[in-house]
Amino acid sequence: MARTDDTPPVVVGYDGSTESQRALRWAVEEARRRWTSLVICHAWHWPYPARPSDPALLETFEVLARGVLDQGVQIATGLAPSLPVHPRLIAGGPSAVLVSESHAAQLVVVGNRGLGGFSDLRLGSAAVQVPAYAACPVVVVGRPEHDHRPASGHVVVGVDGSPAAEAAMGFAAEEAAIRGGRLHAVFCRPPGGPGTGVPQEQGAAEAAEAEAARRRAVTRFHETVAVWSEKYPDLRIETSVLDRPPREALREAAADAELLVVGARGLAETHGLPLGPVTQAMLHHAPCPVAVVHEPRTHQAR
Numbered sequence: 001m002a003r004t005d006d007t008p009p010v011v012v013g014y015d016g017s018t019e020s021q022r023a024l025r026w027a028v029e030e031a032r033r034r035w036t037s038l039v040i041c042h043a044w045h046w047p048y049p050a051r052p053s054d055p056a057l058l059e060t061f062e063v064l065a066r067g068v069l070d071q072g073v074q075i076a077t078g079l080a081p082s083l084p085v086h087p088r089l090i091a092g093g094p095s096a097v098l099v100s101e102s103h104a105a106q107l108v109v110v111g112n113r114g115l116g117g118f119s120d121l122r123l124g125s126a127a128v129q130v131p132a133y134a135a136c137p138v139v140v141v142g143r144p145e146h147d148h149r150p151a152s153g154h155v156v157v158g159v160d161g162s163p164a165a166e167a168a169m170g171f172a173a174e175e176a177a178i179r180g181g182r183l184h185a186v187f188c189r190p191p192g193g194p195g196t197g198v199p200q201e202q203g204a205a206e207a208a209e210a211e212a213a214r215r216r217a218v219t220r221f222h223e224t225v226a227v228w229s230e231k232y233p234d235l236r237i238e239t240s241v242l243d244r245p246p247r248e249a250l251r252e253a254a255a256d257a258e259l260l261v262v263g264a265r266g267l268a269e270t271h272g273l274p275l276g277p278v279t280q281a282m283l284h285h286a287p288c289p290v291a292v293v294h295e296p297r298t299h300q301a302r
Contacts, residue, residue, distance in 0.1 A: 019111030153181015164263025
């Protein structure tokens with residue numbers, strides 16, 4: 001595969017924090033796998049409501065920000081000397097800047113938290129807002145336990161039949177393929193049918209319809225997997241159909257994975273928020289980096 005100048009880059013947010021350095025290392029490897037360039041983006045802004053009366057103070061902040069960005073470029077080029085690296089110093093808040101950059105990227109990578117906020121926060125604001133509003137998939141990485149993931153190429157994806165989950169399945173298949181690894185697709189059946197906690201007062205007709213709906217959902221899941229098995233015939237794809245809560249099932253499945261991929265929202269999450277509760281739970285508690293994929297824009301525009 002040849003690298004071309006018109007291939008959308010991988011974009012990584014960098015602020016000099018330990019977490020952003022982990023994200024940078026992850027992004028370097030991802031750009032190399034995808035045969036594309038890396039954009040290292042550092043957002044800076046004057047942190048007080050009133051602008052300084054002395055313009056020199058603002059210039060000093062910008063100079064310091066440039067030094068942070070230069071440090072990131074130095075790390076990236078040290079890891080991959082032949083990788084095209086493009087520094088981007090942009091005035092503005094980190095989340096807004098990275099969401100804007102996502103429109104020209106194939107992937108955005110962020111740390112789980114940056115220099116701001118409290119030290120005991122599991123997620124910073126950018127690690128929530130960028131996956132929620134970006135125009136491309138976003139990978140959140142940065143916790144210390146992510147440093148020692150096995151280099152197995154193992155990718156896990158949660159699929160529930162929603163447009164976002166189907167898009168996540170495609171992204172996960174691509175990720176597993178470029179790693180030369182394997183893909184584990186996990187489907188958690190919706191409640192219903194015998195032995196799944198259906199109220200006793202539910203009528204036989206309602207119970208039968210619930211079970212039929214569950215069977216249709218499982219069939220759709222296998223059809224979705226089959227599409228990507230055909231596109232990546234050399235990729236080993238495993239499937240699990242479980243009667244368990246998705247949060248529990250995905251965390252367990254991802255215990256030895258390099259990457260967990262989830263859709264931004266599931267079928268049952270129709271409240272209009274950009275990220276569903278399962279996705280938010282994975283961002284907070286998954287044992288590996290998490291990729292969040294939105295439904296195609298054709299669906300979002302309806």
